[in-house]
Every structure is written in C-alpha cells, then in structure tokens.
Amino acid sequence: MAKHGDFLLSYTFPILILSLSLLCKANDEDRKVHIVYLGSLPNTVYSPSSHHLDMLQKVVQGSGSLKNYLIRSYKRSFNGFAAKLTDQEREKLAYMKEVVSIFQSTKFKLQTTRSWDFMGFNEKINRNVTTESDVIIGVIDSGIWPESESFQDKGFGPVPKKWKGACNGGKNFTCNNKLIGARYYSSIQSARDEVGHGSHTASVAAGNSVKDVSFYGLAQGTARGGVPSARIAAYQVCDLDSFCSGHDVLTAFDDAIADGVDIITISIGTDLPSDFYKDPIAIGSFHAMAKGILTSNSAGNEGPAGDTVSSAAPWTLTVAASRIDRRIIDKVVLGNGSIIVGTSVNTFTLNGTNFPLIYGQDASRHECSDSQAGYCDEDCLDSDAVKGKIVLCDAFDESDVVALKAGALGSILNNDGTGDFSNVLSLPAIALSHENYIAVKFYMNSTRDPRANILRSEVINDAAAPIVASFSSRGPNPITPDIIKPDLSAPGVDILAAYSPVASISVSPEDKRHVKYHILSGTSMSCPHAAAVAAYVKSFHPDWSPSAIKSSLMTTAWPMNNTNNAPAEFAYGSGHINPVKAVDPGLVYETSKEDFIKLLCMEYDEAKVRLISGDNSSCPTGSDKGSPKDLNYPSMAAANITPKKPFTINFHRTVKNVGLANSTYSASIVQNSKEVDIKVTPDILSFKSLNEEKSFDVTVVGKGLIGGSLIISSSLIWSDNNHSVRSPIVVRSEIA
Ligand SMILES: *[C@@H]1O[C@H](CO)[C@@H](O)[C@H](O)[C@H]1NC(C)=O
Ligand SMILES: *[C@@H]1O[C@H](CO)[C@@H](O)[C@H](O)[C@H]1NC(C)=O
Ligand SMILES: *[C@@H]1O[C@H](CO)[C@@H](O)[C@H](O)[C@H]1NC(C)=O
Ligand SMILES: *[C@@H]1O[C@H](CO)[C@@H](O)[C@H](O)[C@H]1NC(C)=O
Ligand SMILES: *[C@@H]1O[C@H](CO)[C@@H](O)[C@H](O)[C@H]1NC(C)=O
Numbered sequence: 001m002a003k004h005g006d007f008l009l010s011y012t013f014p015i016l017i018l019s020l021s022l023l024c025k026a027n028d029e030d031r032k033v034h035i036v037y038l039g040s041l042p043n044t045v046y047s048p049s050s051h052h053l054d055m056l057q058k059v060v061q062g063s064g065s066l067k068n069y070l071i072r073s074y075k076r077s078f079n080g081f082a083a084k085l086t087d088q089e090r091e092k093l094a095y096m097k098e099v100v101s102i103f104q105s106t107k108f109k110l111q112t113t114r115s116w117d118f119m120g121f122n123e124k125i126n127r128n129v130t131t132e133s134d135v136i137i138g139v140i141d142s143g144i145w146p147e148s149e150s151f152q153d154k155g156f157g158p159v160p161k162k163w164k165g166a167c168n169g170g171k172n173f174t175c176n177n178k179l180i181g182a183r184y185y186s187s188i189q190s191a192r193d194e195v196g197h198g199s200h201t202a203s204v205a206a207g208n209s210v211k212d213v214s215f216y217g218l219a220q221g222t223a224r225g226g227v228p229s230a231r232i233a234a235y236q237v238c239d240l241d242s243f244c245s246g247h248d249v250l251t252a253f254d255d256a257i258a259d260g261v262d263i264i265t266i267s268i269g270t271d272l273p274s275d276f277y278k279d280p281i282a283i284g285s286f287h288a289m290a291k292g293i294l295t296s297n298s299a300g301n302e303g304p305a306g307d308t309v310s311s312a313a314p315w316t317l318t319v320a321a322s323r324i325d326r327r328i329i330d331k332v333v334l335g336n337g338s339i340i341v342g343t344s345v346n347t348f349t350l351n352g353t354n355f356p357l358i359y360g361q362d363a364s365r366h367e368c369s370d371s372q373a374g375y376c377d378e379d380c381l382d383s384d385a386v387k388g389k390i391v392l393c394d395a396f397d398e399s400d401v402v403a404l405k406a407g408a409l410g411s412i413l414n415n416d417g418t419g420d421f422s423n424v425l426s427l428p429a430i431a432l433s434h435e436n437y438i439a440v441k442f443y444m445n446s447t448r449d450p451r452a453n454i455l456r457s458e459v460i461n462d463a464a465a466p467i468v469a470s471f472s473s474r475g476p477n478p479i480t481p482d483i484i485k486p487d488l489s490a491p492g493v494d495i496l497a498a499y500s501p502v503a504s505i506s507v508s509p510e511d512k513r514h515v516k517y518h519i520l521s522g523t524s525m526s527c528p529h530a531a532a533v534a535a536y537v538k539s540f541h542p543d544w545s546p547s548a549i550k551s552s553l554m555t556t557a558w559p560m561n562n563t564n565n566a567p568a569e570f571a572y573g574s575g576h577i578n579p580v581k582a583v584d585p586g587l588v589y590e591t592s593k594e595d596f597i598k599l600l601c602m603e604y605d606e607a608k609v610r611l612i613s614g615d616n617s618s619c620p621t622g623s624d625k626g627s628p629k630d631l632n633y634p635s636m637a638a639a640n641i642t643p644k645k646p647f648t649i650n651f652h653r654t655v656k657n658v659g660l661a662n663s664t665y666s667a668s669i670v671q672n673s674k675e676v677d678i679k680v681t682p683d684i685l686s687f688k689s690l691n692e693e694k695s696f697d698v699t700v701v702g703k704g705l706i707g708g709s710l711i712i713s714s715s716l717i718w719s720d721n722n723h724s725v726r727s728p729i730v731v732r733s734e735i736a
Helices: 048-061 085-096 113-117 197-206 245-259 280-292 372-373 399-406 434-446 524-538 545-557 591-602 606-613
Strands: 032-040 070-074 079-085 101-104 105-110 134-143 177-182 212-216 218-223 232-234 243-245 263-266 294-298 318-320 326-334 339-342 357-360 388-392 409-412 429-433 451-454 457-459 488-491 497-498 518-519 636-640 645-657 665-672 676-681 684-687 695-703 710-717 724-733
Touching: 032 245, 032 606, 048 070, 048 079, 048 085, 048 294, 079 085, 079 245, 079 606, 085 101, 105 245, 113 497, 134 197, 134 245, 134 357, 177 245, 197 518, 197 524, 212 497, 212 518, 218 326, 218 457, 218 497, 218 518, 232 245, 243 245, 245 263, 245 280, 263 280, 263 457, 263 524, 280 294, 280 318, 280 545, 280 591, 294 524, 294 545, 326 429, 326 434, 339 434, 339 684, 357 429, 357 434, 388 434, 399 409, 409 434, 409 451, 429 434, 488 518, 488 695, 524 545, 545 724, 591 606, 636 645, 636 695, 645 724, 665 676, 684 695, 695 710, 695 724
Parallel strands: 134 232, 134 263, 177 232, 263 294, 294 318, 318 488, 357 388, 388 409, 409 429, 636 724
Antiparallel strands: 032 079, 032 101, 070 079, 105 243, 212 218, 326 339, 326 451, 326 457, 357 451, 497 518, 645 695, 665 684, 665 710, 676 695, 710 724
16 A cells, blocks of 8 residues: 555565675675574573574674674574574574574564444443553554653553563653553664654554544544553564564564563564564564464555465464544545545645646656656656646655645645545645546646635545455465465554654655644554454453464454455455454364464474474374364365365364353354355354363365355354354365
8 A cells, every 4th residue: 555554564575686605705795684593492591692602603704703793682582593694604504403494684564543433342341440451562663652642651550560571762761650661673772653653553552542632633532542451562673764674573572572461463564475484473473372472463555466465374363454434535626616525634725715727747847758747756847837736646656745845735646546545645635536536637628727626634434334445465375375364354444543743744754744643544553453452352361372362353253245345254354353242252262382383393394393382392294294274273264276176175173162151052154155065063062161172073065166266255153142153164266
C-alpha cells in the first residue's frame, strides 16, 4: 500500500554480491552484518559472549579487533550473535556444528478507536482490572512517546513483581507504572518515537482511555487500547526512515523474553517471507513461544496478490487487516454542481470557494515531458502555472507533495488502487478512483472555466464491514502451504490512535503539521488489536499456553466469506477477531513446543533441531515424520492437491476442554461445496472434567479438483450449545 499507511517494514532484498573477497584478502568494506543463530541457550554453565568471540576468532581474517566485528550477542533468551563477516568467513562458520543457520541481516519495514466498539468490545465489557494490570505487552516497533496521555500512569499500581526489564530509553526518557520499560537498538539511540508508528501500535494495544481526541476533528471520540489497564514495554528497533535491521529485531526479542513480557506485538515485516531459520521474527517468536509468550505479527501490506503473507511461522499469530464500519471520505464539488466522492483524509477547507482547475500537463516545466507533468512527477510542475489553482495529477503516490511544493492550492489525484483506505494528504486534496478521476477530466473538457471546491473529509458508515483491506497480504503460506496464513483478521483501516508529536503526519516534509493522535491504516494497526485480545484472554487465564490463547482467538472468530474477501481463508484465516467470545472458547487446540519441534524435524536434521530446542529432542524417522497438516492447528488446510485425481485427506486433531467440566460437543460441517465430502470421527466428544483431552479425525474425500486456484472452503464446528468452536477446512489444488 502507499503513503502513510505504508509503514510495514518489508525486507529489502539482500543484495547478492558475488564476492571477489573469496579471492582477495578480506576487506572490511566487503563485510556484511550476518546473524549467526545457535538455537537455545545450553543448560550448562556457559558464557555466550566468550563463546561468540571464540567462534569469530576461528574464522575472522580481518586486521581489526574482534570486538569491532561482533555487533550483537544474543544471550538472554536464546543463543547467537550478529557479526560483520565476509563471504568466506560466513562459509566457515556455516560448517561449525553449533550453528543452526547463518544469514544476512536484512532490513525490515514498519508496516481509534471506534474499532473496539465495532466489535462489541465496549467500555462496559467485563474486565478484571487486577489481573489485566499484571499483563505486560512488549511492543517491538519505532519506540514510544512517553509523554502521550495514552501512556500516563494515573491509577496504576506498582510495576508487576515478575518484571525483570529496565527503563533504558536514552536521554530524557522516563518510564512510569504504565510504560514500565524501554530499550533501543537502532542508530537513533533513544526509545523516543520520532516516527509515530510505535506510539500508534502501543496505544491500539494498551493505551489508556483518553476522552475527546480526534484528528483535526475527524473520528472524534475516546481513544483507547484493547487492554487499557495492561502495562507496556517498548523496544525501539527502527530508524527514522522506518527501516529496522533484522539483528536489532532479534535483540529486541532476546530482551523482551528475558524481561518478562506476556505478549509481544510486532508490526514489522518483509516483502517476502524467508524460511523460519533465516527469519528473525520466526526465530524470536519461537523462543518466545517456548517461554509461554504469544507473538502477534502483521501479515504484511503486499496484498491483494496471493502468496504475499510474510509472517508464516505456525507459532506466531499472523494478523490480516480489515475495514471497520467507519470510513473517512472526502468530496469534490465541480463547478457545474456535480459532487464526486474520494477516499482520502483531507483536513483542510477551501471555505466554500471554487478554484480554477489545471491539468498537470498544462503546467509542465520545460525540462519535463508532458506525461511526467501529467503524473505530477517530482519538480515537474511550474509554480506560476499552478499558483492559486487545483492541479490534476494522473498519479497518486506523493503527487500531493509535488503539488504542495510547487505552491498549488490543492490537487485531485488519480488513485488507481482500490481506494479502500484513506491516506492523509498534505494540502487540500482528494484521491479519486480512476473512473471518478476521468469524470473530472471530462468535466474539464466540457467547459472553458473549469472550477472545483474540495471539501473537508467526513466520516461515513460502512455497512459492508468487516471486509479485508486490499493491501492486506494474502496466503497461501509460501513456507508451509498446509498451515493457513494469515490466522485471522482484525481492524486495520482508518484507525485513530496516539502518535508522536514530532513525527511528520504525511509523507511530505513540507507538511509541517504535528498531532498527538493520528489516523493510520495497515496490518501494522490490526496486529496490536489481536495482541490486545490475546492479553485480554490472558487476564482471565494467566496460565494458558500461547497456543491455547491463539486457538481461542481463532476458533471464536466471526465467520467471513469469499464475497469481497478473496481468496477466502487466504485473506482472513479463521475470520474476524471477536474479543468478547475469545475469553470463553470452550475447547482449545493446543500445540506444544514438542509439536513444533516435530514440524522442524521435517526440514532439519536432528542435530540442528536439538540446538534449536535446547534439549534432547529426537526426530521421528521414515513415515512417522508426518506432514505440517498433522500439526494440532486450529485450522486445517491441504493446499497442493493434484488436480483431477481422487483424493483423501486426513486431519488428526486433539482438543482440550476449557469450558464446563461436564460437557458434550457434537460436530457439524458447514460445507460450501459439493466437491468434497467431509466426515468427522468421532462426531460426539463427551468430557467429564476440565482440561480433559479428546482426539478426532477429519477426513476430506474428493473425486478430483479442477486445476488452478479454486479454493474449497468448509468449516468444522464443535458445539455444546454454549460454545461454538469453529475451524476452517481448506483444500486447494496445486497451481500447475
Ligand atoms: C480478578 O481476578 C482475581 C484473580 O483471579 C480474583 O481474585 C478477583 O476476584 C477478580 N476480580 C474480579 C472483579 O473479578
Ligand atoms: C524531554 O523531552 C520532552 C519531549 O520532547 C520535552 O518537552 C522536554 O523539554 C525534554 N526535557 C529535557 C530536560 O530535555
Ligand atoms: C479559509 O479561511 C481560513 C480562516 O479565515 C483561512 O485561514 C484560510 O486561509 C482560508 N483558506 C483559503 C483557501 O482561502
Ligand atoms: C479532454 O480533451 C483532450 C484534448 O482534446 C483529450 O485528449 C482527452 O482525451 C479529453 N479527456 C476526456 C476525459 O475526455
Ligand atoms: C457536470 O459535468 C460533467 C461533465 O460534462 C457531467 O457528466 C455532469 O453530468 C455535469 N453535472 C451537472 C450537474 O450538470
């Protein structure tokens, strides 16, 4: 997605430089920061830092001190280090038996609050403030603005005893009993948020209830996080350009886990997913899971194309973004009285006056081509020509900034995207669909004195919500296709929440406006919504495992369907998060660390798996190896079925009773297709006690699927009349 919402960090691609350094003597400029992942910390007496230096000593050929090459040591929650290495050194390290993986540290991108009320999660909801205030949410992001009203500690008791973190936010950074910890890792040398993104995500998750806030009068109301009584610890990993280094992300996990956070929210990701052993978020969240901490991660903003979801690990909760029932729109009134609706956040008013229109091409500077000027490319608009006028630009991205710089009064932009979220524009401007934009051009041709007035944005009701946003990254899961990703959807469009008062509010440095609350869109915004619901569940069930909490969120989600939400489950996973239901799921699908280890065994040899697990895990051999679809996951998928061939797929699952001691659940299949026949055995599960477990099999039989990307969606619902425990079942043929 574009513009301000486009904060989701995407990996810039590691540039593969076929290195001459293999031939030449190692030169420090050839060194790239690599992450050397060593798995879990050994249980024996062990000094990670000296071990890391020893390992480097064995391979480094440079002249400088070893300490100059060692960038980070991971030693609090898992084992590994980041170091500047040449290709040759990297290869030598890769052969060492204690190394699980070694990969270049690439860049990640950073990807109110009506959203809670929209989900029926209003201020009157049943809360336990005592237990909620024991929950600590770790926010790995661009830092936080500690003075924001959303993070003040009025009414908060002392910091929870379990907290082992610190307030190392840098100069002039003070924590309190709400914002209990801060650390920074990036070049900014401070946890103070100068980007705005981190304050926004932290306040969506756990910001205080702050009355009467708005963005220039828009979306006026109370801004509040999902768990306003929970504590926040901020881990600053991003630079001012909104890029975050993989090795810093991993350090933040190393600290957050050891500091004692309960839930981690990380609205950071890459354009493309990597294998789990090369992905700092997958590695960090694996060790978080092993310590009982659930990580919520944004799905990415690379939709609507398929195979784009960048958060693929089955132990993280991957969150798609959807629209809520509130949209922000603006309107342009043409000189002949026609009103055309656009989707952008325009806080300016032209005071009811019509101003002349000019097409970018007709205001071209001589060094630019007509089409460049038509697109309002950088430095292509002639200031004298656009002064006092509204300029039409064939493009959308940053064209408003060009118009502003050239001194235009306003601009009308051609947004050939879907326009299902609204960006803040830096001057009186409006973003129109291509169709509407052409209509304005048509009007211009029809009159000798074309004029228009752009109206200030307004809030409208969107009855069709929730709908998955166009930008939200889609599955299938490029790493393990049989695990549906994203896992669920949560609000991520036009969200009002806290901001950094020193950050730019639009992409333009010319835009000098600053605010305390801002409207942003992205899976970055949906991710902390899900983290908050996880924290809410945790406040009622402090001893639940990360997978039990994740299962609760997924099996209670509101069903969504393929209409407006293609491609079905690969857009929204199990559906739209339902905070009220999530605390009482009835049954949970639990997945233990051992289950995930078994999954890793499908990829790695036993020696590496033991390094990761930190114990003597053994890998099953031969046919016992199993497949990812056997993981006790709350959703079920078989993504690569051979077309036109009969097939039978079996999913084995185990559920744990967390509802009423004596209860009987019966299975029903909601089947949207005649292509498959689904049976559940047994189809009745009777429980006599709490925490009792029962297993069952789901068998999907089909005569043959047509090739292509047709998705067959069904669901299994276990119901005891009180609870409805729903799992999507997805089959899809392989793409030829
Ligand atoms: C909150 O939870 C604690 C611990 O379970 C319990 O003692 C207390 O009664 C609960 N408070 C409310 C208001 O439910
Ligand atoms: C600390 O930072 C805040 C927020 O930028 C500012 O208002 C205050 O003056 C600063 N204090 C000092 C001592 O620099
Ligand atoms: C609209 O009126 C306000 C207040 O009088 C003024 O500050 C602003 O410049 C006016 N805008 C235009 C485009 O004339
Ligand atoms: C407006 O007029 C120009 C010049 O005649 C023409 O090239 C263009 O296609 C017209 N635009 C529309 C939308 O009719
Ligand atoms: C305004 O002009 C456009 C283009 O000629 C036309 O399509 C539209 O119907 C006109 N609106 C009114 C109210 O006349």
